[in-house]
Amino acid sequence: MTVVLHDHIASLEAMRKYPKALYYRGNLQLLNSVKLSIVGSRRPNPYTQQMTQQIASRLAVAGVCIVSGGAMGVDGIAHTAAGAGKTIAVLGCGLDIRYPAVNASLLVSIEKEGLLLSPFKDGFKTTNWSFVVRNEIVVALGEALIVTQADVNSGSMRSVEYALKMGKKIYVIPHRAGESEGTNRLLAEGKAEAIYDIDAFVSQYGEAARCADDPFLEFCRSNPTYEEAVRSYPQEVFQYELEGKITVTAGKIAVL
Structure with missing residues (x-):
């Protein structure tokens, strides 16, 4: 059942405008976890698929909650690799709608074990602008943004713009020339850091890093x-x- 979220989420203050309403299904305790956002192409190449899976799964094992947008491609891989109980999916539609259909069973699992969030009430269907709002929430919830593959003109690069405005760290995985030109450009311009060693990266955000302080x-x-x-x-x-x-x-x- 969809419930209105009355609790204030401090990280969403970084958005251009705090959502008028937020709805949820699932475990609100995940909002108290260390969270990292992962976004990327809806048609990732095999290398991106493998790297996204490894990064998300190792972060989850280290106690980090993975935030993404529930879409096909990188989003779905990140949610699945983290495990339904260690992930938050922010949707661009009402929580009673299983969109995209290819991720319907995944979204059901996240509802039962993880957390579904949406700024849209039940029955609301996706629009171009609803995806924009969803993307901004995904970025705001995470301590940092990981982009595993993105073309120059893509929704993922719009998410990067939000992250830059919010002062979030941006991480990418290195790609060959001619592939993932958006993330390669971020590296060239010094706007993102590359993840070369997954274990070293995870150690910055995992449970051990939190406990040390x-x-x-x-x-x-x-x-x-x-x-x-x-x-x-x-x-x-x-x-x-x-x-x-x-x-x-x-x-x-x-x-x-």
């Missing part, structure tokens, strides 16, 4: 019992659980 999260990585955590960090336990940074399962603490 947070003694309580570092403590929680050892999976202490709930009682041990309360004894050592009584205030943090309740605060972090409320914020969705940790979870308690079978009497033990785990980092989300």
Whole structure:
């Protein structure tokens, strides 16, 4: 069932205009996760498919939530590789519409385990401008933007424009000359950084990086019992659980 989201999402303040309404289906706790946005071509080449899959899956394993637009191509690959429970899909239509049809089963899985978001109420069908709004939300939600393949005149490059205006870091994967000319141009102009080593990149945003600056999260990585955590960090336990940074399962603490 579609629900109106009343909570304020601070990262969306970076948009040109905060959405008049937001609707959701799924797990709102994912909004409290470290999030990275992944966008790209709807017809990615085999190299892009492989790299998108590897980047999204390794980020998800490291505790990062993947945000994308639910479209075919790079979007669908990123959502699938992250796993339905570790991804947010922002749609350019009402949440009761499974669009595109090729991703219908994926969107059902994300609704059950992850999070679907839309600024459009049920029944609203996609338009050119609704995709523009969707793209801006996708960029705003993530701490940084990853573009795995894009032509110069493409929707993904429009997302890059939003990221630049919002002051977000932009990452791309290196392509051969004549391929993905949009991302190659970003590299040439110094507007993006290339991902050459996936593990090194993931280490910048994954759970270990977050824990290194947070003694309580570092403590929680050892999976202490709930009682041990309360004894050592009584205030943090309740605060972090409320914020969705940790979870308690079978009497033990785990980092989300």
